[in-house]
Amino acid sequence: MTTTTISETSALPDPQEQPREFLLALFDTAVRSALPVHAMASHLPSPPRGRTVVIGAGKAGASMAQAVEALWPADAPLSGLVVTRYEHIPQRPPGLAERIEVVEAAHPVPDAAGMQAAERILALVQGLTADDLVLCLISGGGSSLLTLPADGLSLEDKQRINRALLESGADIAEMNCVRKHLSRIKGGRLAAACAPARVVTLTISDVPGDDPATIASGPTVADAGTCAQALAIIDRLKIALPDAVRAALQSGALETPKPGDACFAGHELAVISAPRQALEAAAARARAAGMDAWVLSDEIEGESREVGRVHAALARAVARHGQPFKAPCVLLSGGETTVTVRPRLPGAAKGRGGRAGEFCLGLAQALQGQPGVWALAADTDGIDGVESNAGALVAPETLARARALGMPVQDHLDRNDAWTYFHQLDDLVVTGPTFTNVNDFRALLIL
CATH class of the missing domain: 3.40.50.10180 (Glycerate kinase, MOFRL-like N-terminal domain)
Known part of the structure; x- marks a missing residue:
């Protein structure tokens, strides 16, 4: 999937009708603000x-x-x-x-x-x-x-x-x-x-x-x-x-x-x-379109998959209980997570991916198909690790689609193979080099 550049003055895609395109537009806004x-x-x-x-x-x-x-x-x-x-x-x-x-x-x-x-x-x-x-x-x-x-x-x-x-x-x-x-x-x-x-x-x-x-x-x-x-x-x-x-x-x-x-x-x-400025630019764009938006932090660190699971817990609380934020809303965060590369099992192919993709794997696993939750995680320089993608997208049907293709999410986590997982789902975010770099960008859309 390739991001679409949307001009500063154009209307955001309707999040109810086009949740992926809405998230991509927010990412584009964040990157452009940091040029x-x-x-x-x-x-x-x-x-x-x-x-x-x-x-x-x-x-x-x-x-x-x-x-x-x-x-x-x-x-x-x-x-x-x-x-x-x-x-x-x-x-x-x-x-x-x-x-x-x-x-x-x-x-x-x-x-x-x-x-x-x-x-x-x-x-x-x-x-x-x-x-x-x-x-x-x-x-x-x-x-x-x-x-x-x-x-x-x-x-x-x-x-x-x-x-x-x-x-x-x-x-x-x-x-x-x-x-x-x-x-x-x-x-x-x-x-x-x-x-x-x-x-x-x-x-x-x-x-x-x-x-x-x-x-x-x-x-x-x-x-x-x-x-x-x-x-x-x-x-x-x-x-x-x-x-x-x-x-x-x-x-x-x-x-x-x-x-x-x-x-x-x-x-x-x-x-x-700086990261905070990019997140605030995306939040302002969402609010201008009538969507509540909250910047959680621009300093989040930790193991990518675990940070994904924490974000999933927060998104589920919002979707199920309206706490601590009311849906519909967008939750934004940044920082620099890390990936500990697991030892490769004998005969196993080397995993591919970076911290944004691994965040999305952990997030998808913990969301367990939660209705009404979409997410995007990407590196603002356009390169997730050493791959050609900036990051990936997660949707309520992500796990089900992957299981239908014989791709258990845990298998991909075990070998740090987020790129293959989201490539097979056609859910990679591909921008090419953006010519700036204010670190991780994460957006959760909860409807």
């Missing part, structure tokens, strides 16, 4: 006396760079380099000059292209003066796209560690604590390299709480975490390290720049788009 072109203008600094160098990384990197190019004075110098995910460069608007180079690299597991981009970005900020401006554009995905292993680590080591973190069920703060301390560019190190230039960081948040030190592992933000904390996470998850790197963590040799460090003096930072 850099709508949020950049009020946050751009004035051109400096010296040079302006634009650097950055993330899934929204290319669209952020284009927004800067469109808004920056034509007679003011502008150059730089931004790295984004493969196939995440939007079509350039007619007549827009390309002054910021954009390159592509791999996500969620880093590759050589990302390492080369990080090396080039570090080189670009060498030799700047206090009259120069570094404009840093950061969005979700930057942790993988901007990779520069610490001394003693190879790219292959970083790839192995990153895969282990992704499959461990660790939350984003834990993963990024490790990434920062095993990097030569994250955790504020890029800011230190820019000195003495003025640094302005503009971010699109994809993390619960919008902590700029967590977004893309905070390359220009002071890091309050420690080597000891990173090592404790690595040991708890049983991730192997080269002996020299373990020793460097134990001694504190890989410590990151801390709050109060002189390298951050005069730096400015703004979060230009």
Whole structure:
């Protein structure tokens, strides 16, 4: 299934007659509200006396760079380099000059292209003066796209560690604590390299709480975490390290720049788009159409399937008892859930899917076909995990249709195979890259 772009002024589909299309329209509204072109203008600094160098990384990197190019004075110098995910460069608007180079690299597991981009970005900020401006554009995905292993680590080591973190069920703060301390560019190190230039960081948040030190592992933000904390996470998850790197963590040799460090003096930072804003935009669109809408939270974390089950319990309470909200209504939530990849059974095919799909599996299982409840869960960057879909849809008949096809939901949960389940039902949400990233979007429609 492909989402349909609906203009800001068009009427929403009738939720009673077209519940799926109604949910897709809300998702489209949330994504559109988070596009850099709508949020950049009020946050751009004035051109400096010296040079302006634009650097950055993330899934929204290319669209952020284009927004800067469109808004920056034509007679003011502008150059730089931004790295984004493969196939995440939007079509350039007619007549827009390309002054910021954009390159592509791999996500969620880093590759050589990302390492080369990080090396080039570090080189670009060498030799700047206090009259120069570094404009840093950061969005979700930057942790993988901007990779520069610490001394003693190879790219292959970083790839192995990153895969282990992704499959461990660790939350984003834990993963990024490790990434920062095993990097030569994250955790504020890029800011230190820019000195003495003025640094302005503009971010699109994809993390619960919008902590700029967590977004893309905070390359220009002071890091309050420690080597000891990173090592404790690595040991708890049983991730192997080269002996020299373990020793460097134990001694504190890989410590990151801390709050109060002189390298951050005069730096400015703004979060230009965030999950809460996207959820509120969807809620406002629903309310304008006469539907009650409630934003539960933009900071929900936890195991995806379990979060799905909690949402199902709430939806059933509304549908059956009119508590704590009255139907009809829409319940919205965001955040960043996690998926712990289960060991593959002998002879079993590898499961496919991401956290939005796994949320939908847990939700569908717990709803047990509850009449009057429809749901959509999707990642606002258009990519659920590493698949081609953004997420999936759930309807009252989801379980029955799947059983008719010989697809018990528990089997798919056991092998983390949400993609296959919803693909067979033709209930995948497919958008392609959206060129922004404000994390998970979930909407439950209760009639």
